[in-house]
Ligand SMILES: Cc1cc2nc3c(=O)[nH]c(=O)nc-3n(C[C@H](O)[C@H](O)[C@H](O)COP(=O)(O)O)c2cc1C
Ligand code: SF4
C-alpha cells in the first residue's frame with residue numbers, strides 16, 4: 001500500500017503513510033546510518049547520526065515521517081562529514097578500546113567507524129571517568145562504552161512496566177543506571193535481550209562475552225549497511 | 235515529627251506526582267535519601283532508577299544533603315560583573331566550605347545556579363526559597379551568621395521592594411525597576427474587559443482577531459499566536475490545554491517576573507481567552523522554581539478572579555465556558571523553558587524535550603492538544619482583545635506589530651524593564667538605559683547575538699534582532715572572552731544531555747574556545763570553532779543545541795579583531811598540551827622540580 005512519493009538524493013522512492021524516512025529508505029534499498037534507532041522501539045533521536053537534509057533543513061530521519069514530495073538529501077559530502085563528526089564525537093566522549101572489547105565485531109559504533117573510514121577523531125579525547133556497575137547478578141554495565149542511545153531504557157522493563165534502566169544526571173554527566181532491585185530479578189532471556197539491544201559493549205551478560213569468537217561476528221562479514229544496500233536487509 | 239513516609243503517602247499514587255513528591259521531600263529534609271527514593275518508587279510504582287533519574291535532572295533536587303539551609307548563588311555573567319566573586323568568597327569564608335559543598339556542621343550548603351531572573355539587581359541568591367538581591371560580601375556573611383543563629387532566611391529580609399513585592403503574600407526585597415511603561419502591557423486596563431469581549435464572540439472570531447493583530451510569540455521563537463491557537467482548536471480531542479510558559483530561564487530575562495508580580499490578572503485573563511479560543515477547560519501556569527516566592531500571590535489573584543466570576547464555572551458569565559488555572563512548579567532547569575521539555579516536566583518527568591512532530595498543538599500536555607505560550611504573549615493577547623487588532627497593529631513595525639517588554643541589565647545606569655515599540659534601534663535603547671560607551675550588547679541572551687558598536691543601528695524586531703527580552707550591556711572594559719566563556723559554561727550545564735551534538739559538542743566547543751582564549755590558538759582553531767559550531771547547530775535535537783554555539787559564532791563575526799589578536803600567526807598548530815602542567819602532580823608527589831624547568835617554559 002504505497003501512497004507517498006518522495007526522493008532520496010534524486011532517486012524516486014515510495015513510502016507508506018506514517019513511515020519514518022529511515023524506514024522508508026530501507027524499504028527502497030537506501031541505507032541511512034542509524035545508531036540509537038532500534039526496530040520495534042519508539043525512536044528517540046538521540047545520536048543524530050541519521051541526520052538528513054530536506055529543503056535546507058536538517059532533521060533526524062529516524063523520527064521524521066515521510067511526506068509527499070519530500071526531497072531528502074542523504075549522501076551530500078557535507079552531510080556525510082557531519083555524521084562522521086558525530087561518530088568521532090562519540091569516540092572521544094566515552095572510553096572506547098575496541099581491541100579489548102567483548103562486543104568487537106558486533107558493535108554498531110565500531111562498524112560505523114569503519115564505514116566512515118574514521119582514522120583519528122578530529123576532537124580531543126575527553127577521557128571521562130565512568131564507574132562500571134557490576135552489582136546485578138547476570139549483567140555488567142560498562143559505562144565507559146555507553147553511547148546513551150536509550151535503547152535499554154526503552155526496551156527493558158519489568159513485568160509491571162517499570163524501567164530497569166534509566167538515565168540519571170543531565171548534560172555531559174548523563175549516564176545510564178540499572179535498577180538494582182529489578183536487575184536482580186531479570187531472567188536469563190531478559191539479560192540476553194538487554195545485551196543484544198545495546199549497540200556497543202556497555203551491557204554485557206556476565207561470563208558470556210566471547211561466546212562467539214572475534215572474526216566470526218556480524219560486522220566481520222557484513223559491513224554495516226551493506227545488507228540494505230544489496231537489498232538483502234530484513 | 236513528619237517522616238519521609240508521611241510526606242510520600244500524602245501524594246496520590248500517580249507517577250505524574252513524582253516531581254511534587256520529590257519537591258516536598260527535598261524541601262523538608264534537604265535531600266532525597268536512598269530510603270526516600272525507595273519509598274517514592276514503591277508508592278508511585280516506578281523503578282528506583284527512574285526516581286533517581288528525576289532527582290538528578292533538576293538543580294534544586296539532590297540525592298546527597300544540601301544542608302539545613304541552602305544558598306544558591308546566581309552564576310550569570312551579570313552577577314559576575316556586579317561583584318559575585320567577592321560575595322562568593324564571603325559566603326565561603328563564613329560558611330567554612332566551598333561552593334558545591336555543605337559546611338561541616340551541616341547548617342549551610344553553598345551551590346551555584348544559573349540566572350535566577352534578577353539580572354537588574356545582582357549579585358543575587360536564593361536562600362531557602364527566599365530571594366536576596368544586590369548582595370555584598372558583608373550581607374553574605376550576615377546571612378550565614380543569621381542562619382547559624384537560627385534566624386530563618388525569610389526573617390532576614392529587612393526591607394521590601396516596590397509594588398506587589400511589598401504585599402503580605404510576597405514580602406520580597408526584589409524591585410520591579412519598571413523604567414518605561416508602554417501602551418500595551420502597561421496601558422490602562424479594566425480587569426476582565428478583554429475576556430468579556432472574547433466570550434461575546436465565537437472562538438473562531440477571537441482567533442481571527444489575534445491573527446489580524448499579527449501577534450507573534452514573545453518567548454523567543456516568534457510563532458504566530460493566532461495560527462497556533464487555530465491549529466490547536468482544529469485537532470479533534472475531548473480535552474485541550476492552555477499552558478503558560480513562565481520558566482523565564484534565558485540569562486538576562488526578567489520581564490516575565492515583573493508581569494507575574496504586577497500584572498498577573500492580565501496574564502490569567504489572557505490564558506482564559508486562549509482557553510476560550512481553543513476550547514480548553516484548564517490552564518496550567520508552569521512557574522520556574524526561582525519564582526516560587528510569587529506563588530502565594532498568584533494563587534490569591536486566581537482566587538480573586540474566581541470570586542469575580544472571571545474564572546471557574548461559566549467564566550466571564552459565558553454559558554458552557556468553564557475555565558480554571560492551576561500552577562505547576564519547575565525545579566531548576568533552563569531546558570524546561572523549551573515547550574516540549576516543559577510539558578514533560580509538568581507531567582512529573584525529567585525535563586527532556588520531545589521529538590517533533592507531533593507538535594504540542596497536536597499532542598501536548600497529557601498527550602492532548604495544547605497551546606504553549608509565553609507569559610507576555612498571553613498578557614498581550616488580553617490587551618488585544620480589549621483594544622482591538624487595529625489599535626495593536628498601529629504600534630511597532632509592519633512585520634513586528636506591537637510592543638516588546640525588554641529586560642535590560644549589565645553596564646548601564648538604568649537597568650530594568652522597558653516596554654518599547656518594535657523597530658527600536660539598539661543605540662536608542664542604550665540612550666534610554668544609560669549605557670553610553672558600550673563595547674557590546676547581547677541581544678536575546680546567550681542564545682541570541684552579541685552586537686558590536688558597528689551594529690548599534692540594528693533594530694529590535696523579528697526581522698533583525700529578535701529577542702525573548704534579554705538585553706545585556708557590556709561596558710568598554712569588559713572582556714568579551716570572559717562573557718563567551720560564561721555563556722558556553724551555561725549551555726554545557728543546561729544541556730539536557732539527550733542528544734550527542736549538544737551533550738558532547740558544547741563541551742568540545744568550550745574547550746576549543748578556551749584554548750583560543752588562553753592564547754594557544756591558531757587560524758585552524760578558529761576554523762574548527764566555526765565548523766563545530768555549525769555542526770552542533772545543524773544536528774542538535776532542540777532549540778538549545780541549535781543556538782548554543784551562538785556566543786562563539788556571533789562574536790567571531792562581530793569581533794574578528796579580538797580573535798585575530800588572540801591567535802598565533804605563522805604557526806600551523808599549537809598544542810593544547812602543557813608539559814609543565816602535566817607533570818605537576820608527579821612533581822608534587824616527588825617533592826622536586828624538573829631540572830630542565832627553564833627549557834619547558836616558553
Ligand atoms: C532552550 C529553550 C529555552 C526556552 N525558554 C523559554 C522560556 O523560558 N520562556 C518562554 O516563553 N519560551 C521559552 N522557549 C521557547 C518555547 O519553546 C516556546 O517557543 C514558547 O514558549 C512559545 O510561546 P510563544 O509562542 O508565546 O512565544 C525556550 C526555547 C528553548 C529552545
Ligand atoms: S539539543 Fe539535545 S541535548 Fe541539547 S537540550 Fe536539546 S535535546 Fe537536550
Ligand code: FES
Nearest residue numbers: 045047048050062
Ligand atoms: S538513529 Fe536517528 S537520531 Fe540516532
